[in-house]
Amino acid sequence: MLNHSAGIRPQTRQRVLDAITELGYRPNQAARALVTSRSQVIGVLVATRAAAYGVQKMVYEIEDAAGDAGYRVAIATCLSDDVSVRDAVDRLVAQAVEALVVVGPQAGVFNRLTAHPLAIPFVMVASDRHDDLSVSFDQVEGARIATRHLIELGHTRILHLAGPVGWVEADARMRGYLAELADHGLAPRPVIRCEWTADSGYRAACEVLGTTDVTAVFCSNDQTALGLLHALHESGRRVPQDVSVIGFDDVPDSAHYRPPLTTIRQDFAVAGQRAVGMLLAQLRAAPPPPADPVRPRLVVRDSTAPPG
Structure with missing residues (x-):
């Protein structure tokens, strides 16, 4: 019956289906x-x-x-x-x-x-x-697009907050960042490794932004960028007037960061x-x-x- 067997009268089939519905089978x-x-x-x-x-x-x-x-x-x-x-x-x-x-x-x-x-x-x-x-x-291409966007805006001192060691995405995005800088004859800043969290981005920013002259930061994901934005706000540095920030992934909340985050969208x-x-x-x-x-x-x- 449930496998749609042939040869069963319509009235019989309907009575069985009604019983199935009543019993919650x-x-x-x-x-x-x-x-x-x-x-x-x-x-x-x-x-x-x-x-x-x-x-x-x-x-x-x-x-x-x-x-x-x-x-x-x-x-x-x-x-x-x-x-x-x-x-x-x-x-x-x-x-x-x-x-x-x-x-x-x-x-x-x-x-x-x-x-x-x-x-x-x-x-x-x-x-x-x-x-x-x-x-x-295509993580490498995504990182190149992000870095190229900053270069085309006129930035030459670009920092990368990379993801954790051993992650496919983190390593590929770092390679893309380095390759795009090299293609434009720009020297990279020492890459900072972070976890995939806003807390990690905030801590990294607090450690390095007071000792570097960067004008733009490419973050390996949007959560890291959120922590970075928090640290920049606390330090009195304006985004994007003083420091431009770009993320990666385009999480739904990124459009509501302060300011709304430029990022790389992946079609998950x-x-x-x-x-x-x-x-x-x-x-x-x-x-x-x-x-x-x-x-x-x-x-x-x-x-x-x-x-x-």
Whole structure:
């Protein structure tokens, strides 16, 4: 009946459906999996506990895209070390997931997975790879766009507040910053490493801004930029008249910073949708969709201007 079997009279079918509604019946997915040998479940492994806006947005999109394709989602989070990653994978495999999306923003997660081959299809998101098993962002190009924007405004003394060591995004954005400065014959300031938090950006700014002559700062994410803006305000330095600030990610709140933040927008929704598309192609033995990196774009607001 629930599988739309033929040969059942319409009146009988309707009586059964009415009874299902009255009793609040729900299909037993575990029992169905035993019969069909398919769970219709996709696992999502988030290899970080520092789940900021981008990670959350991608997971939401993965869940929606999987649902549209008739799949449910099981989620596990973990740290990025080998033991944590393997334990999380084992938890998901124990739930009979048919395939796996790995949101692994830290370097080495992909290698840890491939060191212990999985028996199910998987796709990496936010990795530094560009192949049929990966969905990546063009982080280097995004950082170059950010740095180029400041240079085109006339800034030559540009500081970079980079993300933490070992993170794919942080390292790629730092490379983009350095490459763009080099292309314009400009010397970089010593890069300052921060965590992905406003507190970290605030502390870094308090330590360095009193001893440097920079006129612009490129922050590796918008939360770091928020802390920087706080420190600049406390020190009496105006943004953008005294110091221009640009962030990265375009979190929803960045348009409401004081001043509204110029930043680099990443399309996290597209990344989540692509990940599910790649998995479905593997499950159906179909040709994979294009693996081009998700392209960033500049969003200009009020925190950047020519040097004062």
